[in-house]
Amino acid sequence: MRRLPPHRRRLFPVRAAAIGLACALATILGCSTSREVDGLWRAQLEPHGADNALIFGLEGAALGLELVVGQYGPDLSGLVRYYTSPDFERARVAEAPDNQCECGWLHQGRIDPVTNKVSFTLKSCVPGSSPQAVLRLRGQFELGTDERLAGTLRVDDPTSPLNGTALQVTFDRIGAPGETDASQLVCRQPADAANGNVFSGR
Amino acid sequence: MAPQHPTRLAASLLFAGLLLSRAGLPQPVAEPPAPTPLVTSDVADAQKRPRTLAILPFKDHLVTPSDLFAPQGQVSRDNYAASLESVVLRSLEATPYVTVKPPARVREELSDDSALQAVGRAAQARYRLGLDLYLGMAAARAQENLKESAEMYRSIFQDVSDPKPYADAQFMLGVSLVDLGRVAEGHIALKDAFQIQADRRFRPNFFPPQVNTALANALVDHLSTADPLHPYGDNRRMHDLATRLGVSALVTGTVRGSPDGPVLHLAIFGVQRRIIEAEIRVSALDSSDRIDAFLSRWLACAPIGQAVASSRSSGKWRMDTSGSYALYARQPTRQDFHSVGFAAGVSYDLRPGFEWFGRVNMYTSLSDPYRDLLHSFNSVRVLGGVGFTLRRGPLRLFVRPGIDLHVLGSFVASTDADCKFLGLDHPLCDASTVSNLDQDLLAGLNLALGGQVHIGRDFFLALQGSASSYFLPFSGTDRLNYPLSAEIGLGYRL
Numbered sequence: 001m002r003r004l005p006p007h008r009r010r011l012f013p014v015r016a017a018a019i020g021l022a023c024a025l026a027t028i029l030g031c032s033t034s035r036e037v038d039g040l041w042r043a044q045l046e047p048h049g050a051d052n053a054l055i056f057g058l059e060g061a062a063l064g065l066e067l068v069v070g071q072y073g074p075d076l077s078g079l080v081r082y083y084t085s086p087d088f089e090r091a092r093v094a095e096a097p098d099n100q101c102e103c104g105w106l107h108q109g110r111i112d113p114v115t116n117k118v119s120f121t122l123k124s125c126v127p128g129s130s131p132q133a134v135l136r137l138r139g140q141f142e143l144g145t146d147e148r149l150a151g152t153l154r155v156d157d158p159t160s161p162l163n164g165t166a167l168q169v170t171f172d173r174i175g176a177p178g179e180t181d182a183s184q185l186v187c188r189q190p191a192d193a194a195n196g197n198v199f200s201g202r
Numbered sequence: 203m204a205p206q207h208p209t210r211l212a213a214s215l216l217f218a219g220l221l222l223s224r225a226g227l228p229q230p231v232a233e234p235p236a237p238t239p240l241v242t243s244d245v246a247d248a249q250k251r252p253r254t255l256a257i258l259p260f261k262d263h264l265v266t267p268s269d270l271f272a273p274q275g276q277v278s279r280d281n282y283a284a285s286l287e288s289v290v291l292r293s294l295e296a297t298p299y300v301t302v303k304p305p306a307r308v309r310e311e312l313s314d315d316s317a318l319q320a321v322g323r324a325a326q327a328r329y330r331l332g333l334d335l336y337l338g339m340a341a342a343r344a345q346e347n348l349k350e351s352a353e354m355y356r357s358i359f360q361d362v363s364d365p366k367p368y369a370d371a372q373f374m375l376g377v378s379l380v381d382l383g384r385v386a387e388g389h390i391a392l393k394d395a396f397q398i399q400a401d402r403r404f405r406p407n408f409f410p411p412q413v414n415t416a417l418a419n420a421l422v423d424h425l426s427t428a429d430p431l432h433p434y435g436d437n438r439r440m441h442d443l444a445t446r447l448g449v450s451a452l453v454t455g456t457v458r459g460s461p462d463g464p465v466l467h468l469a470i471f472g473v474q475r476r477i478i479e480a481e482i483r484v485s486a487l488d489s490s491d492r493i494d495a496f497l498s499r500w501l502a503c504a505p506i507g508q509a510v511a512s513s514r515s516s517g518k519w520r521m522d523t524s525g526s527y528a529l530y531a532r533q534p535t536r537q538d539f540h541s542v543g544f545a546a547g548v549s550y551d552l553r554p555g556f557e558w559f560g561r562v563n564m565y566t567s568l569s570d571p572y573r574d575l576l577h578s579f580n581s582v583r584v585l586g587g588v589g590f591t592l593r594r595g596p597l598r599l600f601v602r603p604g605i606d607l608h609v610l611g612s613f614v615a616s617t618d619a620d621c622k623f624l625g626l627d628h629p630l631c632d633a634s635t636v637s638n639l640d641q642d643l644l645a646g647l648n649l650a651l652g653g654q655v656h657i658g659r660d661f662f663l664a665l666q667g668s669a670s671s672y673f674l675p676f677s678g679t680d681r682l683n684y685p686l687s688a689e690i691g692l693g694y695r696l
C-alpha cells in the first residue's frame with residue numbers, strides 16, 4: 001500500500017473532518033424530499049359530460065377551479081374558489097348570484113412530507129351538482145416535481161346520491177409560496193351574496 | 203541757643219525715630235538662611251499619594267560547593283543579607299511619601315492569606331506522598347507528586363514567605379529525577395532548588411554518590427549562572443507578587459561572593475512598567491551611603507502620583523459582550539423555536555475564587571418549523587448572582603448560580619392552521635388552540651457554567667452555557683419555561 005507523504009498525512013484528519021461535515025450538511029439540507037404546497041393553484045375543468053359530472057357551470061359550461069393553500073408544517077388551510085369561466089375572471093354572474101356557488105373552505109388539510117401526498121376535506125356548495133346545498137368532498141392529490149398537483153375530488157357524503165362521484169383534477173402553480181394576500185381569503189356563501197356580489201380573479 | 207538749620211533738624215528726628223523703632227521690634231536675622239535644594243517632597247500636594255514598596259527577603263548566595271555536605275555548625279558565616287535589608291529599610295522609611303512593607307510583613311501577609319494556606323496544605327500533602335513514594339522505591343510516581351507539590355508552592359510564593367518546604371519539594375524532585383536516570387532534568391530541578399534555598403546542607407552519606415555529584419554540580423551551576431536581579435523569578439511572577447501585596451514596586455537583594463568580597467545586587471522592580479527599573483552592584487561591606495544615593499536617585503526619577511497597584515482594584519472588574527442563543531425545553535409550539543440575541547455582562551471579584559455578576563440578554567425568536575409561533579417573540583432577561591471561579595493559567599472557569607427575571611414581549615402561538623392562515627378572529631379558527639402568554643414577567647433560578655480564555659493582556663474570549671427554571675408567577679410557567687442558552691463573546695478586564 002502506498003504511503004502518503006508526511007505533509008498529506010498531517011492534513012488527513014482535517015480533510016476527514018471537512019468531508020464528514022460536508023456529508024452531514026448534505027444529509028440535512030440536500031437529501032430532503034419535502035416540497036411546499038403553499039400558494040395559489042388553478043385548474044380548468046371540462047364541460048359537463050362523461051368526464052365531468054360533478055363540477056360545472058350554468059348549462060354545463062366549463063369552469064375554472066382555484067385552490068388557495070397555506071402550509072404550516074404538515075398542516076394545510078385554505079379554500080377552493082370556482083370561476084364561472086375558464087379564464088378566471090368572475091366567480092359569480094351578477095344576474096343570478098344565488099344560483100352560483102363561489103367557494104368553499106378546506107378542512108383537515110394535510111401533506112405527507114415524505115410522499116408529498118396532499119389530502120383535505122371540502123365542505124361547500126358545488127357548482128353544477130350541488131349549487132345550494134353543502135356537499136362533503138374528499139380531495140387526494142400528489143405534488144409532483146413539475147410543480148403540478150394532480151389527483152381527485154370525490155364526494156364523500158353517504159347521505160348524498162352523488163356519493164362516490166369523482167373528478168380528476170390537475171392544478172398548475174400560479175402563485176409562489178408565501179405570496180397569498182388577504183383578499184384571496186374572502187369566501188362568501190350563496191346566502192351571504194344574494195345581492196350580486198362578484199369576485200374578480202384579476 | 204542758636205537756632206538749628208531745618209535740614210539738620212529733620213535728619214535728627216528721622217535718626218531718633220529709627221532708634222526708637224529698632225528698640226521696640228524684633229531684630230532681623232543678620233545672616234540669611236543657607237539655600238537648600240527644593241525636593242519633590244517639599245511641594246504640598248493633596249493629590250499626591252504615597253508610593254508603596256515591599257522589600258522582599260534578601261537572598262544569600264555566599265555558599266561554596268565545599269560546604270554542601272559539611273555539618274551546619276561547622277560553617278560560620280556573617281549574615282550580610284539581614285543587615286543589608288535593615289540598611290535599605292531604614293533608608294526608605296526615612297523618605298517622605300514612601301510607605302514600606304518590610305520583609306517580615308511581606309512574609310506575614312503571604313502566610314496569613316487563607317486562600318494561600320489552603321494551597322500550601324495541599325502542596326505539603328503532595329510532598330509527603332512524593333517522599334513516601336521515593337522512600338518506597340517508586341521514584342517515577344514520586345517525581346510526579348513532587349513536581350505537583352513544587353508547582354503549588356511556587357504558585358503561592360512560598361519561596362518568599364518560608365522557602366524551606368518549597369526547597370524540600372524541589373530538591374526531592376531533582377533527586378528522584380536523577381534516580382530515574384533523567385540526569386539533565388534532575389540537574390535543572392536541583393539548580394532551581396538552590397535558587398530557592400542556596401545555603402542548604404546535606405548529610406554526606408544520605409543520598410547515593412551520583413545524587414551527591416548532581417547536587418554539587420547544580421550548586422556550581424547555580425552560583426555561576428543564576429540571575430541575581432531576579433531572585434524570585436521572572437518579571438511576570440514579580441508582577442503577580444506585587445499585585446497580591448498591593449504595592450507599586452518590589453525591592454530585591456542578592457548577596458554573592460566575589461574576589462573583592464561579598465557584593466550586594468540590589469534591584470527595584472516597577473509594577474507599572476513591569477521591568478527592573480533600577481539596579482546597583484555594591485560592596486556588602488559599609489555601603490549604606492551608596493545604597494541611600496541609589497534609592498534617592500530612583501525615587502527622584504520615578505513618577506510621583508502613579509497609580510498604586512492595589513490588590514483590591516486591579517483586575518477585579520470584568521465586562522463582556524456576547525452573541526446569545528436560546529431555546530426552551532417547555533414551549534407551546536410543537537417544534538422548538540430558536541432565539542438569538544445579544545448579551546452584556548459585568549462581574550466583580552469579591553475575593554479570590556468568588557465574585558458577583560450581572561447580565562442582560564435581549565432575544566428575538568426565529569420561526570419554528572410549523573410556524574406555530576404567530577409572530578416574532580422578543581424578550582429581555584436580567585440575571586444576577588454570585589460566581590465561584592477557578593483560574594488556571596490563561597483559563598478562568600466559573601459556576602454562577604443566580605436569579606433570572608424574564609420580561610416577555612407579546613407571545614401568541616397556535617397549532618391550528620386555520621388560525622395561522624385565516625386569522626385569529628376567523629370562524630374556522632379554534633380558539634382553544636391559541637396560547638397567549640399574558641404575564642409580563644417570569645422569575646426563577648439560573649445556573650451558568652462557563653469559562654474565559656485570556657487572549658491578550660486584558661482581553662478574553664468568553665463562553666457560557668446556562669439553564670433556568672421559572673417558578674413565578676405560580677400559575678404562569680406551564681407553557682413557557684426552562685430556557686437553555688449559550689453565549690460566545692469578547693470581554694475586557696478592567
